[in-house]
Amino acid sequence: MQFYKWTAFSYTxxxxxxxxxxxxxxxxxxxxxxxxxxxxxxxxPVSRAGYFFSKFTIVLFYSICFMLLTAAAxxxxxxxxxxxxxEWGSIVYLLRKCVEIAILTAFSVLPLLTVAASxxxxxxxxxxxxxxxFLGFILLMVNMYLHPLSxxxxxxxxxxxxxxxxxxxxxxxxxxxIAIWCTGSALFAxxxxxxxx
Amino acid sequence: xxxxxxxxxxxxxxxGEQTAVNAVNIHVEKGRIYGLLGRNGAGKTTIMKMILGLxxxxxxxxxxxxxxxxxxxxxxxxxxxxxxxxxxxxxxxxGTENLEIFAKLRGTAAPNAVKNALGIVGLPYRDKKLFxxxxxxxxxRLGIANAILHDPELLILDEPTNGxxxxxxxxxxxxxxxxxTERGKTILISSHILSEIALLADDIGIIxxxxxxxxxxxxxxEEKNSKYILLQVSDIPKTSLVLERQFGVTDYSVQDxxxxxxxxxxxxxxAVNKALVVQDVAVISSQLCNDTLEDYFKKxxxxxxxx
Ligand SMILES: Nc1ncnc2c1ncn2[C@@H]1O[C@H](COP(=O)(O)OP(=O)(O)OP(=O)(O)O)[C@@H](O)[C@H]1O
Ligand SMILES: [Mg+2]
Numbered sequence: 168m169q170f171y172k173w174t175a176f177s178y179t180x181x182x183x184x185x186x187x188x189x190x191x192x193x194x195x196x197x198x199x200x201x202x203x204x205x206x207x208x209x210x211x212p213v214s215r216a217g218y219f220f221s222k223f224t225i226v227l228f229y230s231i232c233f234m235l236l237t238a239a240a241x242x243x244x245x246x247x248x249x250x251x252x253x254e255w256g257s258i259v260y261l262l263r264k265c266v267e268i269a270i271l272t273a274f275s276v277l278p279l280l281t282v283a284a285s286x287x288x289x290x291x292x293x294x295x296x297x298x299x300x301f302l303g304f305i306l307l308m309v310n311m312y313l314h315p316l317s318x319x320x321x322x323x324x325x326x327x328x329x330x331x332x333x334x335x336x337x338x339x340x341x342x343x344x345i346a347i348w349c350t351g352s353a354l355f356a357x358x359x360x361x362x363x364x
Numbered sequence: 365x366x367x368x369x370x371x372x373x374x375x376x377x378x379x380g381e382q383t384a385v386n387a388v389n390i391h392v393e394k395g396r397i398y399g400l401l402g403r404n405g406a407g408k409t410t411i412m413k414m415i416l417g418l419x420x421x422x423x424x425x426x427x428x429x430x431x432x433x434x435x436x437x438x439x440x441x442x443x444x445x446x447x448x449x450x451x452x453x454x455x456x457x458x459g460t461e462n463l464e465i466f467a468k469l470r471g472t473a474a475p476n477a478v479k480n481a482l483g484i485v486g487l488p489y490r491d492k493k494l495f496x497x498x499x500x501x502x503x504x505r506l507g508i509a510n511a512i513l514h515d516p517e518l519l520i521l522d523e524p525t526n527g528x529x530x531x532x533x534x535x536x537x538x539x540x541x542x543x544x545t546e547r548g549k550t551i552l553i554s555s556h557i558l559s560e561i562a563l564l565a566d567d568i569g570i571i572x573x574x575x576x577x578x579x580x581x582x583x584x585x586e587e588k589n590s591k592y593i594l595l596q597v598s599d600i601p602k603t604s605l606v607l608e609r610q611f612g613v614t615d616y617s618v619q620d621x622x623x624x625x626x627x628x629x630x631x632x633x634x635a636v637n638k639a640l641v642v643q644d645v646a647v648i649s650s651q652l653c654n655d656t657l658e659d660y661f662k663k664x665x666x667x668x669x670x671x
Binding site: 199 | 437438450455466
């Protein structure tokens, strides 16, 4: 159990996954922007919201795949040297937790997709990704319910055994925080895609 | 229902301080080819973008298929095919794959639409070449193929022959003409090349610095593209008599009290002069004039360099 925690729950969800997803978001938005394809898409017509959410679906899918691979890898490398015996219960728990993290993180990085959607540049969204992830980390200590990533942490932490928390968890507040950020950024993204010159 | 497929009313676009399009009224009739002619930066692309709702209109109105386009874009777009400036595609896919994506997004295209469209523009079907490896002319052709993929009634083509070689231009001109005459499509096409528009369009709109200077059918404009002898005489009625009685000339026009245009340029002017002198008419001057469309456009755009 301790081992899984170390592998799957250590840096992967809080740092690596958001950064990876931020970069994926940027890349997803890059092609159409860079090749000036949007004007052709809008007159098909493709709806702005449909376009944005199809991109988000890919991010979500990618996130789940990434976390499942992480889970598989930690089980594999855990059993290989015979450190631990495989217990079904813990594997199922691990998978469930990984999928949970994957979905929540995908939603938490929706603002990054918005940033990528509203500009042509490539460097800017990547920088924002780093700052955003870092801020999530810092705000974790201050107030968990300001930043989607720290809210996500709060939700995930609620039932990991052996984690001692300094703050009392407020799960609804965390969900509300994520929901507000997601709605806000989705609206902003759709409107900024709409008023393209 | 108005008889126009596209009609703009006092269409205006400001980019900050600059007025890119200024109170433009264009009228595109069904089944005809309308050529929008103007120099670089005249505002052709901006007009087309506004017609398509790709850029907000500052003031004025765009009617497409007889109704204001505002709010009806979703229903109108499937009836329009367009290329605006250089068309963009996924660079890491082949032309066929790119078109298949667009066909899928459109949903309405016929099963062999991609093959047909590529056939029309003269690109190979199921070629292995990636879009990023296409030449400029091939890219442009793929853009046209994408515009005609779903067999739209109205085509809006912004400089479709940009980057094509002369033979390519002739080919594209050929199939654009065919689309209009054989399939009854309405086409709005822009260009900064006069000769190209002159060969293709039924109607022409000339735009300069965002202002529509003239809108006319090709026939009317062609009249301004004529050769004639300009005769300055002291007495017009007597001259008319001489021309009609002695030389059988009827295709001439009287410009004012002293000027007269004779469109038959093979007339023996020496004999005419002699006959006029006999009739006591003073011939002040006589010259062969050759107004080309080009001169005309230069005149109305007030400068050099169109054509
Ligand atoms: N997005 C924009 N922001 C600011 N100004 C713009 C923008 N797009 C066009 N303009 C200006 O509007 C004017 C008209 O541009 P437009 O692209 O419509 O010209 P055009 O007739 O298509 O020229 P070309 O033959 O070069 O394609 C130009 O002066 C241009 O600088
Ligand atoms: Mg242009």
